[in-house]
Amino acid sequence: MGKISPRNTEKKQRSIGGLYQRHRMWNIARLAASNLSRSRRFSTAIPGPCIVHKRGADILHDPWFNKDTGFPLTERDRLGLRGLLPPRVISFEQQYARFMESYRSLEKNTRGQSDGIVSLAKWRILNRLHDRNETLYYRVLIDNIKNFAPIIYTPTVGLVCQNYSGLFRRPRGMYFSAKDKGEMMSMIYNWPAHQVDMIVLTDGSRILGLGDLGVQGIGIPIGKLDMYVAAAGINPQRILPVMLDVGTNNQKLLEDPLYLGLRQPRLEGEEYLSIVDEFMEAVFTRWPKAIVQFEDFQMKWAFETLQRYRKRFCMFNDDIQGTAGVALAGLLGSVRAQGRPLSDFAHQKIVVVGAGSAGLGVLNMAAQAVSRMSGSGEAAVKKQFFLLDKDGLVTKERKELDPSAAPFAKDPREIEGLREGADLVEVVKKVKPHVLLGLSGVGGVFNEEVLKAMRESDSSKPAIFAMSNPTMNAECTAADAFRHAGENIVFASGSPFENVDLGNGKVGHVNQANNMYLFPGIGLGTLLSGARFITDGMLQAAAECLASYMTDEDIQNGILYPSINSIRNITAEVGAAVLRAAVAEELAEGHGDVGPKELKNMSKEMTVEYVRSNMWFPVYSPLVHEK
Numbered sequence: 001m002g003k004i005s006p007r008n009t010e011k012k013q014r015s016i017g018g019l020y021q022r023h024r025m026w027n028i029a030r031l032a033a034s035n036l037s038r039s040r041r042f043s044t045a046i047p048g049p050c051i052v053h054k055r056g057a058d059i060l061h062d063p064w065f066n067k068d069t070g071f072p073l074t075e076r077d078r079l080g081l082r083g084l085l086p087p088r089v090i091s092f093e094q095q096y097a098r099f100m101e102s103y104r105s106l107e108k109n110t111r112g113q114s115d116g117i118v119s120l121a122k123w124r125i126l127n128r129l130h131d132r133n134e135t136l137y138y139r140v141l142i143d144n145i146k147n148f149a150p151i152i153y154t155p156t157v158g159l160v161c162q163n164y165s166g167l168f169r170r171p172r173g174m175y176f177s178a179k180d181k182g183e184m185m186s187m188i189y190n191w192p193a194h195q196v197d198m199i200v201l202t203d204g205s206r207i208l209g210l211g212d213l214g215v216q217g218i219g220i221p222i223g224k225l226d227m228y229v230a231a232a233g234i235n236p237q238r239i240l241p242v243m244l245d246v247g248t249n250n251q252k253l254l255e256d257p258l259y260l261g262l263r264q265p266r267l268e269g270e271e272y273l274s275i276v277d278e279f280m281e282a283v284f285t286r287w288p289k290a291i292v293q294f295e296d297f298q299m300k301w302a303f304e305t306l307q308r309y310r311k312r313f314c315m316f317n318d319d320i321q322g323t324a325g326v327a328l329a330g331l332l333g334s335v336r337a338q339g340r341p342l343s344d345f346a347h348q349k350i351v352v353v354g355a356g357s358a359g360l361g362v363l364n365m366a367a368q369a370v371s372r373m374s375g376s377g378e379a380a381v382k383k384q385f386f387l388l389d390k391d392g393l394v395t396k397e398r399k400e401l402d403p404s405a406a407p408f409a410k411d412p413r414e415i416e417g418l419r420e421g422a423d424l425v426e427v428v429k430k431v432k433p434h435v436l437l438g439l440s441g442v443g444g445v446f447n448e449e450v451l452k453a454m455r456e457s458d459s460s461k462p463a464i465f466a467m468s469n470p471t472m473n474a475e476c477t478a479a480d481a482f483r484h485a486g487e488n489i490v491f492a493s494g495s496p497f498e499n500v501d502l503g504n505g506k507v508g509h510v511n512q513a514n515n516m517y518l519f520p521g522i523g524l525g526t527l528l529s530g531a532r533f534i535t536d537g538m539l540q541a542a543a544e545c546l547a548s549y550m551t552d553e554d555i556q557n558g559i560l561y562p563s564i565n566s567i568r569n570i571t572a573e574v575g576a577a578v579l580r581a582a583v584a585e586e587l588a589e590g591h592g593d594v595g596p597k598e599l600k601n602m603s604k605e606m607t608v609e610y611v612r613s614n615m616w617f618p619v620y621s622p623l624v625h626e627k
């Protein structure tokens, strides 16, 4: 871990107003088509200049521009920095090595301490770098993504949110509260960047499986956007994490004197919606081409806001739509793992535990896929799906059946031997499902008895997906899954687990079924397409792209998803698939100087290269001061 990637003086520079040198990027895409080798294309490029409107100490205190001791002497003169730094100039590579050395020392010094303490210490050292020097921060993140994703993303981000008010040192992103009603249209102009491409928004009401964390949920948009920079190369000057603080129903937080959010119960009904409406209007007034990702909203608002905005604004709900695509890709992979043709998906019995935004999102997308494959109407294909929530099996006899779950509620006449509210063990024993998929947020709900019952599955390779986050909330651990359900399962979890040593020279492969494999590509592909909406077709293209990414050999070894180390590659492919779907649906209006006609004329390979060439990569650019 920790060797700086050989990726040279890259192609993309940062500056205030946008600065993706679009003509150049487009040329790069064309060069790609003419088979110029990757190394030749990039190795001789000199970073272009970056315009900065500040001077002196203001630059040192701005993490977008700060290079710490890395400012060359000529730049120190130009920018009024001479004397504000120790005289020796330290190269980017040396700074990188120094940071990694401190990180390794921290690992050594915290050995033996509890996981929580170690993870928070790691988060703090990364966060301090993030606050000081974003170029170096994103470079270490990109180069060490496998090690650092569990710190800046799930599971540690959950712990960070739980402790946010205590950990708070500096603000990051924007905070809109119920007290800002009527002010948002002007507040949005307080954000210092001229252009914003990607916004991740939460109201903190369902943070991972940790429940209502109020304003402390801001850690989630920050972590998601870090993944956008790392995986999709969205320029960090063009991202915006947002907290919509409409109060909290978490009594512990309301009573905590250090709690930093509004100390009032959550707004409900029209009052709530009027706040979200005002925010959306404000964002799209200032940045009409931005994309808003809704994240970790409690179910009722997740579905309601998706319906309300998806045809008005460029937005999507990651928990409903991103998760569904990732799960579907994994489910199709598990069909291939059994050596069956994909069309067999129409006959797989799937038990989904958790009837929330994520579980229902997965079922809806799976039903669409089966319907496409079998040519039957969606209603006819739902027979193979079994849905459970906290009260057990969901049937049409359920009192106060949620309308979003209703299409998947079983008719008691169709499920002989099972009853309304049947518990999970009963259901698994009776149904013998091919797939057991958890999105319940409840740790350990796939207990020994449930996992042992999966040994009787009708599948030759039963799939167990414990997708809830963070780690403590996973429906089971990887080790328990292989121990109790047998060695021939395929296993995936939402948060990372180590592969399992099966004790006979074999290894049980652990997949990470997390929406991180899709949302960066959905965002980047949509951005470059210039589409005003994100359609089901674009999301389906993203899922299909992920599903077809793995080779048969990988799949036979139980590997359903790519390694996180190749997240930029998979994101380029997914982004291209989304962009091409937007073109096919005639929604693509183009981005920058690349118009709809040029997008339409790109081959699949050119589109992938075009997407890749639009990924920002962290290098120090010469700073040029402009008043």
Ligand SMILES: NC(=O)C1=CN([C@@H]2O[C@H](COP(=O)(O)OP(=O)(O)OC[C@H]3O[C@@H](n4cnc5c(N)ncnc54)[C@H](O)[C@@H]3O)[C@@H](O)[C@H]2O)C=CC1
Binding pocket: 206, 207, 208, 209, 210, 298, 299, 318, 319, 323, 326, 353, 354, 355, 356, 357, 358, 359, 388, 389, 390, 391, 392, 438, 439, 440, 441, 442, 445, 467, 468, 469, 470, 473, 493, 494, 495, 513, 514, 515, 516
């Ligand atoms: N791996 C991934 O990419 C993703 C994972 N998730 C995880 O999924 C979980 C759920 O998220 P949402 O659906 O948005 O939450 P939600 O709160 O909308 O739904 C939770 C559902 O689980 C059910 N449930 C609660 N206790 C249960 C029990 N003992 N047995 C069966 N069902 C039970 C509830 O009745 C509810 O239907 C969270 O832990 C979240 O972190 C969510 C999105 C993406």
Ligand SMILES: CC(=O)C(=O)O
Binding pocket: 154, 207, 208, 209, 296, 318, 319, 468, 469, 494, 514, 515, 516
């Ligand atoms: C991964 C994710 O989006 C969640 O757990 O909510």
Ligand SMILES: [Mg+2]
Binding pocket: 208, 295, 296, 318, 319
């Ligand atoms: Mg989420």
